[in-house]
Amino acid sequence: MTFLPKPRVHHPALPKNEIGLTRRDYEGTITTLCAGCGHDSITAAIIQAFWELSIPPHKVAKLSGIGCSSKTPAYFLKEAHGFNGVHGRMPALVTGANAANGEITYIGVSGDGDSLSIGIGQLSHAIRRNVNLLYVLENNGVYGLTKGQFSASADRGSLSKKGEANTMDAIDGCLLALTLGATFVARSFSGDKAQLVPILKAGLAHNGFAFVDVISPCVTFNDHDGSTKSYAYTREHNVEIVQADFIPPRDEIRTTIDAGGVREVMLHDGSFVRLRKVAADYDPIDRDRAYAYIRERQREGEIVTGLLYIEPDSKDVHDQNNTVDMALTQLPFEQLCPGSTELDKLQARFR
Amino acid sequence: MDRVNDFAFKIATANGTGSASANGLIMQAIFRMGVPVTGKNVFPSNIQGLPTWYEIRVSKDGYTARTPTFDLMVALNAATYQKDVAEVRSGGYLFYDSSWPLDDKLHRPDVTYLGVPLAEMCNAAFSGVRERILMKNIAYAGALAALLEFDTDIIRQLLKEKFGKKPALMDSNQKAVDLGYDYAKAHFDCPLPMHLQRMDATKDAILIDGNTAAALGCVYAGATVAGWYPITPSTSLMDAFRSFCEKYRVDKASNKRKFAILQAEDELAAIGMVIGAGWAGARAFTSTAGPGISLMSEFIGLAYYAEVPAVIFDVQRTGPSTGMPTRTQQGDLMMCAYASHGDTRHVCLYPADPREAFEFATRAFDLSERFQTPVFVLSDLDIGMNDWMIPKLTWDDSYRPDRGKVLSAAELEEAKSFYRYLDVDGDGIPYRSLPGTHPKGAYFTRGSGHNKFAGYTEDGDEYTEVLDRLDRKVQRAAKFVPAPIVKATPGHKLGLVTVGGCHAACLEAMDLLAKEGIVVDYMRVRGFPFGDEVTGFLESHDINFVVEQNRDAQLRSLLMLETGVAIGKLSSVRYYGGFPMSAHHVIAGIKARLEKAA
Numbered sequence: 001m002t003f004l005p006k007p008r009v010h011h012p013a014l015p016k017n018e019i020g021l022t023r024r025d026y027e028g029t030i031t032t033l034c035a036g037c038g039h040d041s042i043t044a045a046i047i048q049a050f051w052e053l054s055i056p057p058h059k060v061a062k063l064s065g066i067g068c069s070s071k072t073p074a075y076f077l078k079e080a081h082g083f084n085g086v087h088g089r090m091p092a093l094v095t096g097a098n099a100a101n102g103e104i105t106y107i108g109v110s111g112d113g114d115s116l117s118i119g120i121g122q123l124s125h126a127i128r129r130n131v132n133l134l135y136v137l138e139n140n141g142v143y144g145l146t147k148g149q150f151s152a153s154a155d156r157g158s159l160s161k162k163g164e165a166n167t168m169d170a171i172d173g174c175l176l177a178l179t180l181g182a183t184f185v186a187r188s189f190s191g192d193k194a195q196l197v198p199i200l201k202a203g204l205a206h207n208g209f210a211f212v213d214v215i216s217p218c219v220t221f222n223d224h225d226g227s228t229k230s231y232a233y234t235r236e237h238n239v240e241i242v243q244a245d246f247i248p249p250r251d252e253i254r255t256t257i258d259a260g261g262v263r264e265v266m267l268h269d270g271s272f273v274r275l276r277k278v279a280a281d282y283d284p285i286d287r288d289r290a291y292a293y294i295r296e297r298q299r300e301g302e303i304v305t306g307l308l309y310i311e312p313d314s315k316d317v318h319d320q321n322n323t324v325d326m327a328l329t330q331l332p333f334e335q336l337c338p339g340s341t342e343l344d345k346l347q348a349r350f351r
Numbered sequence: 352m353d354r355v356n357d358f359a360f361k362i363a364t365a366n367g368t369g370s371a372s373a374n375g376l377i378m379q380a381i382f383r384m385g386v387p388v389t390g391k392n393v394f395p396s397n398i399q400g401l402p403t404w405y406e407i408r409v410s411k412d413g414y415t416a417r418t419p420t421f422d423l424m425v426a427l428n429a430a431t432y433q434k435d436v437a438e439v440r441s442g443g444y445l446f447y448d449s450s451w452p453l454d455d456k457l458h459r460p461d462v463t464y465l466g467v468p469l470a471e472m473c474n475a476a477f478s479g480v481r482e483r484i485l486m487k488n489i490a491y492a493g494a495l496a497a498l499l500e501f502d503t504d505i506i507r508q509l510l511k512e513k514f515g516k517k518p519a520l521m522d523s524n525q526k527a528v529d530l531g532y533d534y535a536k537a538h539f540d541c542p543l544p545m546h547l548q549r550m551d552a553t554k555d556a557i558l559i560d561g562n563t564a565a566a567l568g569c570v571y572a573g574a575t576v577a578g579w580y581p582i583t584p585s586t587s588l589m590d591a592f593r594s595f596c597e598k599y600r601v602d603k604a605s606n607k608r609k610f611a612i613l614q615a616e617d618e619l620a621a622i623g624m625v626i627g628a629g630w631a632g633a634r635a636f637t638s639t640a641g642p643g644i645s646l647m648s649e650f651i652g653l654a655y656y657a658e659v660p661a662v663i664f665d666v667q668r669t670g671p672s673t674g675m676p677t678r679t680q681q682g683d684l685m686m687c688a689y690a691s692h693g694d695t696r697h698v699c700l701y702p703a704d705p706r707e708a709f710e711f712a713t714r715a716f717d718l719s720e721r722f723q724t725p726v727f728v729l730s731d732l733d734i735g736m737n738d739w740m741i742p743k744l745t746w747d748d749s750y751r752p753d754r755g756k757v758l759s760a761a762e763l764e765e766a767k768s769f770y771r772y773l774d775v776d777g778d779g780i781p782y783r784s785l786p787g788t789h790p791k792g793a794y795f796t797r798g799s800g801h802n803k804f805a806g807y808t809e810d811g812d813e814y815t816e817v818l819d820r821l822d823r824k825v826q827r828a829a830k831f832v833p834a835p836i837v838k839a840t841p842g843h844k845l846g847l848v849t850v851g852g853c854h855a856a857c858l859e860a861m862d863l864l865a866k867e868g869i870v871v872d873y874m875r876v877r878g879f880p881f882g883d884e885v886t887g888f889l890e891s892h893d894i895n896f897v898v899e900q901n902r903d904a905q906l907r908s909l910l911m912l913e914t915g916v917a918i919g920k921l922s923s924v925r926y927y928g929g930f931p932m933s934a935h936h937v938i939a940g941i942k943a944r945l946e947k948a949a
Contacts, residue, residue: 092623100633
């Protein structure tokens with residue numbers, strides 16, 4: 001019933017976050033996606049994450065490319081500026097926006113078509129630059145909006161709705177990100193909000209490019225037998241190997257640390273990500289081992305999920321550029337223009 | 352009869368041998384003698400070893416257009432000797448390195464040959480392969496100093512300024528100059544009939560290239576973000592911008608940068624970054640050439656439709672496709688006017704020299720933000736990469752950037768409602784809000800169909816309403832772009848119309864034609880969309896000669912499409928072989944047309 005506007009009333013006892021907002025204040029318009037679409041669950045997790053972090057919605061910018069998943073920014077954070085760009089080119093837009101105003105929190109939403117085919121170049125370079133944003137790749141193995149073509153993340157041998165088998169290997173976003181030097185790599189599943197929300201929070205707090213690949217089944221075009229991105233297949237084959245909790249800087253509560261396999265990583269803003277290894281032989285701080293581990297598990301048919309890799313000392317574009325602290329958009333003109341006396345002086349070298 | 356301060360000479364060498372240094376010395380020496388001078392670098396698309404030429408024109412009357420033949424050829428590249436000999440005018444001179452014999456078969460009886468054993472002398476005076484090659488070039492500069500009567504004190508001074516901190520280099524350079532100078536003085540009747548003489552015409556001028564001037568303009572305009580991808584001939588614009596920013600935009604206390612220059616992975620990313628930055632509220636630009644604009648087209652359409660400011664410098668080169676990357680044209684006029692699919696029209700500015708490149712940079716940012724639309728500044732390789740003499744640049748300290756209609760937090764707080772694409776005051780330009788300002792400022796920017804409330808639409812009327820307003824908005828910019836330069840007298844029947852890099856050739860052609868009794872009015876368009884003054888000029892003449900450097904007469908097409916003036920009134924004069932326009936091309940074209948009419 002997407003033609004109905006959302007009702008403004010809500011339960012009077014809805015909890016408020018630290019800036020006095022309820023979760024409803026972090027919502028957008030009603031979704032126009034198919035009923036049961038994985039993307040809507042991710043949207044709910046995004047709303048939850050922002051609300052829990054008490055980020056003022058208007059201090060967020062939400063960008064996307066083209067595709068079903070790229071429509072979702074309309075469904076969260078109605079008070080944030082949104083930019084639905086052109087296909088595969090959102091990373092350049094957000095890189096420029098971030099360069100201009102590094103004080104805003106950026107979230108980019110994309111799909112496997114937008115990110116791993118037409119957009120693979122821009123995605124790769126935004127990762128390489130380590131642009132400070134949370135990048136959510138809503139991954140269903142198909143081009144939903146254009147009605148069901150295989151995407152680059154479709155596994156070899158998986159079947160389209162029409163029964164056609166895919167003959168090419170999948171591009172795995174997490175492995176790609178690891179190869180490119182990504183400083184934060186995670187994989188999750190739209191059906192596992194408990195896992196996804198802390199990952200999103202950690203990604204938002206991370207000082208750099210936070211790549212989150214979320215398996216998000218397409219009920220209309222890729223939820224059948226023979227799909228390796230269906231609800232059924234994902235539930236059966238996904239294995240959480242690192243459990244992440246996000247602890248904001250001001251939280252004084254120190255919970256007991258389990259005897260084995262917990263590591264805390266401090267983020268740029270003083271918050272912490274607590275990583276508990278579910279798989280004993282996994283190390284989320286070792287890039288090469290992470291890569292090898294994921295490949296190995298893939299051979300066994302497992303989709304490993306969790307916060308797979310994090311680099312503690314991540315330097316984003318502005319760190320590398322040594323930009324002034326104030327957003328470039330806030331600098332007064334007097335600080336930017338050298339003036340007439342200087343123009344007169346500098347022209348001496350052109351004589 | 353001596354020709355003082357009115358001649359042209361050409362230096363043929365191979366690139367990567369240090370000739371650029373020698374040529375720069377020559378140029379500056381002439382300039383410091385107070386004589387108007389222009390230099391044009393004709394270089395190959397290569398790094399080292401291929402032919403390169405430098406054409407210097409000395410003109411007491413201030414003519415800067417290229418000449419078709421040369422009074423003196425400095426022929427130092429055996430590979431191009433045959434071609435170089437052919438370009439000497441009858442009665443002219445050919446200077447060569449007499450360490451090796453010339454090809455007798457190419458001997459011209461109507462040319463005087465001046466041989467100086469440069470290689471021999473330099474091999475004797477200097478050691479080291481690299482030094483010998485570099486000093487050979489400086490030695491020819493010394494020989495020219497004698498032949499053309501340079502002021503040797505000025506040369507000495509220039510060497511001191513350049514190498515003051517490295518006395519060894521200064522000494523060897525001076526030694527090389529003296530070698531060439533002394534030999535020429537001893538062996539030839541110096542000076543030649545065409546030579547220099549001190550004047551006072553450069554006192555308030557500078558020698559600068561268009562790319563450097565444009566970059567300086569971007570600094571002065573307050574640009575803070577640049578996204579770019581290297582491409583000849585626009586790279587030096589961004590290099591200059593970086594250099595100026597490192598000097599003027601670093602916070603003294605913290606040593607931190609008040610700018611971000613992002614070298615993108617390709618032109619699509621470059622323009623994407625510019626648009627993202629403009630959307631966020633920064634003055635952002637890119638600099639590229641024709642192939643880059645082709646790549647950027649999709650994003651340009653997005654910026655047009657979603658109304659996001661962006662400034663794009665197109666330093667035009669010869670197309671189509673990869674074309675001749677180191678040759679000049681004005682071949683992107685149509686593409687930039689209408690970049691991207693669907694119905695688009697863009698504001699374009701057309702500078703003719705480095706001074707306008709500097710001034711139009713600021714105009715571009717003001718227009719882009721005022722009209723919330725991409726603005727193109729179309730320069731070309733000749734303007735961008737060659738050294739031009741221009742009056743010293745000035746800056747009005749009372750200038751304040753026109754950031755356009757942007758709602759502040761206070762205004763948003765007060766407002767009952769805000770909708771991105773409402774034309775509230777009838778000028779066709781809505782108000783916009785920047786990310787991070789205020790909760791009431793939020794809206795969705797999209798390239799898909801939208802209505803005036805910034806809502807997604809597939810409704811025909813809603814879509815049309817926005818598209819029509821966009822057209823009105825940009826058409827209105829015609830009143831705000833730089834006005835054409837016009838020299839006209841009522842009653843004249845012939846007009847000459849041109850754009851950008853053809854300016855110098857047209858002015859010179861007009862003077863020469865006038866001497867023959869052919870009088871033409873002049874109009875150089877400097878902005879697009881075209882205003883009423885452009886249409887008026889065209890209508891008031893029986894024939895308008897439209898002079899431009901591209902095969903398909905793009906300026907003529909634009910004039911026809913946009914002003915509705917009949918094709919019969921627009922006669923095309925084109926030269927598009929890749930070299931800068933010459934007055935003789937213009938004259939030949941006009942005369943051919945007049946003969947046909949007669």
